[in-house]
Amino acid sequence: MEITNFLKHHYRHFNAAALIDAAEAYKSHLDNNGKMMVTLAGAMSTAELGISLAEMIRQDKVQIITCTGANLEEDVFNLVAHDFYERIPQYRELxxxxxxxxLNRHMNRVTDTCIPEMEAMRRIEDVILEEWQQADKAxxxxxxxxxxxxxxxxxxxxxxxQIDPKNSWLMEAAKKNIPIIVPGWEDSTLGNMYAGHCISGDIRDVHTVxxxxxxxxxxxxxYTENAREESKxxxxxxGGGIAGDFPICVVPMLHxxxxREGIPLWGYFCQISDSTTSYGSYSGAVPNEKITWGKLGLETPKFIIESDATIVAPLxxxxxxxx
Structure with missing residues (x-):
């Protein structure tokens, strides 16, 4: 437990202490027969969160995932095209x-990392288009x-x-058939490709996906099947955005x-975000605000770690x- 011991020795105050408290409460939640949803916003797959998230899935520390369409596909892009990625440390100076x-070289930049269009996106498109068309015809x-x-x-x-598949969180999720929620999938590279194939007539029924x-x-x-007072x-x-906004609303919708009666509120809440609390900023809203929306309760353990998720989440x- 070298990492844990280091963190508990040095991370004693402020956001550092919030990290420890949130992690310990996560463990307690699971120890009390709870289940956990992890939501992924931003570009966490391109940040290679899969290295740690895949292990969380293997060890049954995650039971359901919500993610953006970008995070869904970018984990697979990294799986098949990692060697063609380019890192640009001086990206702020471009x-x-x-x-x-x-752009001319078909390198799509995400902060300091460029995703190669031909090796990643088009390679996946060829394979998944075949699946889309088979389903459409059937x-x-x-x-x-x-x-x-x-x-x-x-x-x-x-x-x-081009990487060890054990570092692909989506591969591990597929092996366990973990439910994944992908709100707004249309706002993704493959979502755009799918729309194009529907427009061109390659796919007849837009509802195939x-x-x-x-x-x-x-x-x-x-949620109705899995959430119980004794197993919340x-x-x-x-991060923030639709990956968090969409699934958290299922509880007030059910109520x-x-x-529906007998459905508990979310039993634990933690958000990692560098979004400041401000007017009109849902992503920066403190957890207590969610009480007024019927999402969290008075007794729900609530944490917010105001920091960079690429640093905090693996810890x-x-x-x-x-x-």
Whole structure:
């Protein structure tokens, strides 16, 4: 437990102490038969959070995931095209002309990391388009994550792996068939590609890939089945935006819109965010505000770590994993 011991010795105050408290409460939540949802915003897959998140999944520290379409696909991009990525440490100093040069070379920049379009995005498109078209012809519909599960478990991409697949969180999720919620999948590279194929007529039924309302129904059923007073579901939110906003609303929907009884509130809440608390900033809203929306209760353990998730999340995971 070298990492845990180091953190507990040095991380004693302010955001550092909040990290320790949140991690220990995460462990307690699981020890009390709780389940945990992890939500991924931003570009955490390109930041290679999979190295630690995959291990969390393997050790049953995560039972359900919500993520953006970008995080869903970028974990697979990294799996098959890692060697073609380019890192640009001086990204803050790039001129507009240098940015244009990256575009001309089909290198799409995410902060200091450039994703290679041809080796990553187009390689995945060829494989997943085949799955989309097969489902379309058969009149079948699947969620975005289910299409990824199909191609990962089929082994079709195995020859192209450029990292150890044990560091792909989506691969580990596929092996365990963990439910994944992907709100706003349309706002992703493959979502754009899918729209293009629908427009061009390669796919006849736009609903071949199931969407957001169906995801909310899916989540409502999962939460109703899994959340119990003796086994509550926790909410570990990395970043802000739709990855957190969408799933947390399932609880007030079940209570207020469906009038379901006996459904507990979220049993744990932690958000890692560098968004400051401000007017109109949901991502920067303190956890107590969620009490007024019927999402969290008076007794819910609540934490906010105001820091960079690429630094903080792996450290929290290390404590939960006993490393």
């Amino acid at each position: 001129s507009p002309e240098q940015e244009q040069d990256l 009149g079948e519909q699947y969620f975005p994550h289910e299409f990824f599960y199909k191609i990962l478990l089929s082994g079709k991409l195995e020859k192209d792996y 199931r969407g957001g309302i169906q995801y909310m129904i899916y989540l409502a059923d999962w 579901v926790g909410f570990f939110q990395i 207020q819109d469906l009038q 929290v995971f290390a404590i939960v994993l006993g490393q």
